[in-house]
Amino acid sequence: MTVTTFPDRLRATRRTAFHLEMRDSYTPNDPTYLSWKRDEPIDAMEVYRPWLDLVRDAVGRGVAVRRARIVSEPVSDYIRFEHSVTPMNLAAGEEVRWLTRRRASNIALPGNDFWILDNELVRFGHFSGEGDVLGEEWTEDPAVVKLCASAFDAVWARAVPHQEYKI
Structure with a gap:
């Protein structure tokens, strides 16, 4: 099978x-x-079910799924939203930590958000200035994998678990 999608x-x-x-x-x-944002009821579990099922499946196979977020403070409305729905990620088996931007100043970071899979493959996400998805870029370049793994490890070591990060 050819593996093509995330x-x-x-x-x-x-x-x-x-x-x-x-x-x-x-x-x-x-x-x-x-x-x-409008304080309307949302069924986030239903909206994010495909992602949560994907995480549950990965964790069930023994994959460690971790997400670290570097955020500005005071946080934006979008980060407040993410924080409010993160318990679903945790329930699916994903570990989530938060790091304030001030505490990340001396960490060498790639220019874009990324996923690193099995410490072999990196997926960069590309976004507009407003946050709209523009696309993705994949690489197996060992130097890029090493940079991303090092950045993630440094952030993860400083970041606080979701349950401890208060907004």
Whole structure:
């Protein structure tokens, strides 16, 4: 089978799937986020079920799924939204930590958010200034993998678990 999409690649992952997020806003026109901003009831579990099922499957196979978020303080509305829905990620088996931007100043970071799978493959996410998704870029370049792994490890070591990060 040719592995081409991110979900397919995550399904093929054997050991680790680490994600570093460094933006204060994503997908500003996301209907779930906009409903949340208006204080309307949202069924986030249903909206994010495909992702949560993917994480549960990976964790069930023994894959460590970790997400670290570098955020500005005071946090943006979008980060407040992410923080409010993160318990779903945790329930699916994903570990999530938060690091304030001030505490990340002396960490060498790639210019874009990324996923690193099995410490072999990196997926960079590309976004507009407003946070709209522009695309992705994949690489197996060992130097890039090493940079991303080092950045993730440094952030993870300083970041606080979701349960301890108060907004």
